[in-house]
Amino acid sequence: MKKLAMALLISGATLLPLTAQAADLTIWGLQAFNQQADDLITEMATQFGKARGIDVEYVVVPGNAMTERLAAALQAGAPPDVFMQVGPQTQYYAKLGVTMPLDDILATMRAVPGGVYESTIPQAMYEGKAHALPLEVDVVPMFVRTDLLKEAGLEVPKTWAELRTASQAILKANPGIAPFAMPLSSANDAESFSRMIVWSYGGAMFAEDGDTITWNSPETVAAYQYIADMFAEGTIPRSTLTWDDAGNNTAYQTGRAAFTINPPSIYQWMTQNDPDLLANTEMIAIPAGPGEKGRSASMISSFSWLVSKDTKRPDDGKAWLNHFFEPAQYETIIATVGGRWVPIYPAQTKSMPLFKDTPAFANFDEMARNGLIDGYAGPPSALAAAIFNAKTVTQSLQRMLVDGESAEKSVAWAQSEMERLAAAK
């Protein structure tokens, strides 16, 4: 027993190095949706360090852990030199004063032939300066089961009205199918996708000044009513109220849904696991809403690079970003990610075989170009991010769907909540 305890003690002491060897440059990157891409960027960072004669550590951080890690690191005064975060969070970090402007690198990126998708840039801007660099575009198409539509003798819907008609026909022919897998819980997907329906109907959360809240409008009420009607008739299943972010993925991937809105992760899953489902799937632009203000409105976001204001190696940090965005090298990364990231350079969306030769990606360029960002019709703001985090929109939808409130009252409640948050800011 004594010998065992001693052996364990010695092995424990040997295995535990006392302190960490700090790297010269620490970079925290979000997971790139596949291991190969993470490995590629890690290797790139290592080679970059060698070429520059410094020790570079690239840390892959899961998306659901980045915010907590950064909070702790910032609190301790030891943030990474360079870090990646989802685009809308840029406003938060810039407002905290922990990031540095990167306009010089943005200028270099814009100088690449074809420039960058300008639709992504507003979320990177804070007080007129670029505090982040979008490194891809997250587009959100609609997934459509063409075989079910064909059975019902219908075309791919182009409007929300057509989608409802198709959903009713599919439900009638296939009672086991949940026609429209629209998450209505308080998950992030639900918060994003419900905005997209409202925007399609012509509603907007903010006026162009970014200060006036305009959620309570006839267009928003009409969009709420549309959701309520589909929910009541069962073309949006009741279980959507409890889904997490993977709920609609699961519904579609198990063949239980005819339509869903989602980033291309479902596409990637189908290419690897279900070629039959893939063959019966089309990725289309978000359907258009009714009336003069009706449009096809998709939300875009982007993973973005930020540099800590207090980094001891600002030049190395910026050099890494220039290295990362060098077009030939960047194209390799995008190709390895395999479609989940649309390149920030429009020219590459048009030239890369992955996007040019894949019919499913045909709408991506248009979606990336015309996509709307959170805060629409105003610019991105800390208030827009706060409203998103408070899940005000989905809460108001749940008041309507669960508590039986009218669409008008639910929208009015959401408006008052948004104004309350604005006043608190």
Add this chain to the structure above:
Amino acid sequence: MVKSWSELLVGRIVTTIGVAIALFWSLAPIYWIVVTSLKTSREIYAIPPTLLPARATLQNFNTALFNSKFPQFVMNSATVAVSVTLISAVIGALAAYPIARMQFKGRGVTARAIVMAYLLPPSLLFIPLFVVLQNLGLINTKTGLVLAYLTFTVPFCTWMLIGYFRTIPIELDEAAKVDGATRLQTLLKVVLPIAKPGLAVVALFAFTHAWNEFLYALVFVHSNDTKTFTAGLTGLIMGDTFIWGQLMASSVIAIAPILVIYIIAQRYIVEGLAAGSVKG
């Protein structure tokens, strides 16, 4: 009162049903983890779900063991858990003995403070602890993680051992004292050998806590050299995409050590918990 045959039968049936429900409740998730780890990704998403894999595959285990960093994460977990276990047991025993046996000013307050320290939620402590570890240069080290876990395991081990030591007759200490033993000798040669079941329980608790802990592992370490398996598993959740097959295979691999330890130490655990629960 002698029970009738029918009463005994009813009692047995109720007991059997109760045990069956408890077993199902406990084992169903484990069963589902194991079965899912043996399915292909397509079958995992099949409707209706299959209770047994239609075509069992070891591909998920193959990927987890040979094409990922998971074995390294498990090794890191083992290193941290063993260190936490040893240190907690040693400090716990040294702290519990005087509180259980000696009379000194502030003894009651100390005992209560230990319980309070144990009751502090880890989610409140992670940022202050991060700051402390950062200042000590121990962020992203296994040593730092061990220190963080000790803030939780040492109070618990001490508290448990206080209760256990109180079940051991004080006459044994007095006899050792008469024979000329020092306090430390009494603890090492008289009390601890009798307290083996109690020590086994606290060691197992410390090991289980360090093995399963997630929040600190997620925040305090980040490189592959230091990451434990609980934090490593999050790498298999990519946004709204769950790599279920690998997640489950990795979970099966991670369950194995703790299961073996529990089976081996089962006798001590039952004894230790029972004794510790009588006097506290």
